Amino acid sequence: MHYKIAYLTSKDPLDRKESSGVYHYQAKALKKHCGDIYHLGPVNNGIISFTRRAFNLLNKLSKKRYNISHSTIISKVYGKIFSDKLKKEKYDIVFADKSSCEIAYLNTKTPVIYSTDATFKLLHNYYPGYSNLLKYSGQESHKIEQNAINKASLIMVTSKWAATSVINDYNFDPERVHIIPRGANIDKIPDKEKIYDKKKTDVCRLLYMGYEWYRKGYDIAYRTMDYIRSKGIPVKLVAIGCSPPSEFIDDDVEIIPYLDKNTTKGKAGFEEIMFNSDFYLLPTRAECVAIAFCESAAYGLPVITRDTGGVTEVVKNGINGYALDNGAGYKDYGEKIISIYKEDDEYYNLVRSSRNYYEERLNWDVWGKKMKMILDTYFAS
16 A cells, blocks of 8 residues: 655654654655655744743753653644644654654544654653653653653554553553664665675774763763773774863864765765774663664674663674673773774674674665555555
8 A cells, every 4th residue: 555644743854964864764765665755844833932942941040950852832832733734634644753742732533653762751861851850841741752652553663672661651552562673874875795895994993973972972982992092902083973071082083073964075974984984882871772873784884882772672792783781881892892803704794794784674675664564554455
């Protein structure tokens, strides 16, 4: 069946900078494999903008925070806006990604598919942005998540970690929860044979990508680099997307605060860095499932990360990298990298198996085909 899909997000789904490009590439996959896509966003609303500014001011003045992303006021405004949009046209499905606030008060008879990588319950006191909340804000956020889940006919999650929360914390039917990892947000996938022929560099090149440098563990990545260096191994660390404190920067570190993959220059720069790196190092303190894991696999770049959140849904030990124990420190990361880097067979086998894993599981075509099978199971007439 060819579906008419309302793609619901308050952000601009055509902007590849939004949600690390997930909205853009996900919509493309739905269009390629499932049906016609009709974008209901972006939403530019004066009430929402004013409310966000007011809450931002409140958060600056208060010792505890208000969770703006799960606000009842904003959620009800979104509910009215999107309900009105859905009344103007008949759709087979509403697909809402990372949009619990947008659908919590949605009024529609059209089946809703809610896609997410974590519930509020999981993020509360786990991600910095969801920590130290006002008691009322926590209660309100939990209610909005519950309302959004209650609205859904199906829920798509990126990990067992998220699925378990949807089922146990929000009492959703496990038969209607499906785990599908997302894909790499890359337009030009490198040739497989080129990846297979990839050679290690003379200098062990570590790549870090992540905006929230503390949550993503940049400081640990720096100390890991320094530890490897202390063992007499030439090493470099390239960090994309963050501006860490000067104490974590030296001559063996290259900081790229922002790299725009939407531009020709940015794409070329990204491709060069990915291909010339030896490891993707992300000793993250809190993580759902980083899209960069999928992108690394496309380039045969072994991932060294932490077993937290939904990470091990896509990072499989000995296949596309290693997820170290939650209590691992910089010496553990350093020793793991050194042991792999020194053994040619182990390193090159990991490069090839990482790329194979991308082909088998971590790309948007696989995601789109699985979505089509699920949609046909529930909605094909």
